[in-house]
Amino acid sequence: xxxxxxxGDARDVARALIGKLLVRADGRQARxxxxxxxxGGDDPGSHAYxxxxxxxxxxxxxxxxxxxxxxxGVHWCANVVCGPEGTxxxxxxxxxxxxxxxxxxxxxRWHGQRQLxxxxxxxxxxxLCEAFGITGADNGLDLTxxxxxxxxxxxxxxxxxxxxxxxxxGLSRGADLLWRYVVAGSPWASVGSARPADLGx
DNA sequence: CCGCCGATCTTT
DNA sequence: AAGATCGGCGGG
Numbered sequence: 001x002x003x004x005x006x007x008g009d010a011r012d013v014a015r016a017l018i019g020k021l022l023v024r025a026d027g028r029q030a031r032x033x034x035x036x037x038x039x040g041g042d043d044p045g046s047h048a049y050x051x052x053x054x055x056x057x058x059x060x061x062x063x064x065x066x067x068x069x070x071x072x073g074v075h076w077c078a079n080v081v082c083g084p085e086g087t088x089x090x091x092x093x094x095x096x097x098x099x100x101x102x103x104x105x106x107x108x109r110w111h112g113q114r115q116l117x118x119x120x121x122x123x124x125x126x127x128l129c130e131a132f133g134i135t136g137a138d139n140g141l142d143l144t145x146x147x148x149x150x151x152x153x154x155x156x157x158x159x160x161x162x163x164x165x166x167x168x169x170g171l172s173r174g175a176d177l178l179w180r181y182v183v184a185g186s187p188w189a190s191v192g193s194a195r196p197a198d199l200g201x
Numbered sequence: 202c203c204g205c206c207g208a209t210c211t212t213t
Numbered sequence: 214a215a216g217a218t219c220g221g222c223g224g225g
Contacts (some may be wrong), residue, residue, distance in 0.1 A: 036217070045212090045217070055211065071217050073209030080215090092217060111220085126218050170217055190218095 040088035045174030048088030075126030
């Protein structure tokens, strides 16, 4: 997908990303089922809330770039930068359904113990990064060109279900904002999401 | 299936 | 000191 896709509001980009493919040049592919939007100065849950710190610097740059950060001193998490250069926003890639080169993902996620279920390969932002071998070395990578070896693609399949919005996961500040987009009832999502029929009365 | 806890980097 | 997390462990 070209940079125009990522140029708008991160919430619109987030919704549009559900159902798209994350692709590695070696053949690994996974369909996004869960993402979250993060904005700039008005979003207390965002890394860009306090301005362009060294960590959040990439969020202020051109859209279509990969923003990778180290979480809890243990895991990598990947975002796609959105909006015009000079503004800060991004979409966190939270979970995906493995589609191709699944053995390669299994190998990347192998920790020397028991075999992982396919469901657990990309279910969560840290796991998704590990399955695709995404690390801090990939921070700033251009996702709109194949030159980086990692990109986003549209195969026309779509989300495969209804996309619902919920609060973002794991936040204390900005927890009231409904900026998480997830395929309703998807077993590939990091947190179970209720179907519309399960909501309400 | 659920809850608790530790790992240990970045920012406040 | 808390955080955009995860895996191992114990219990139901």
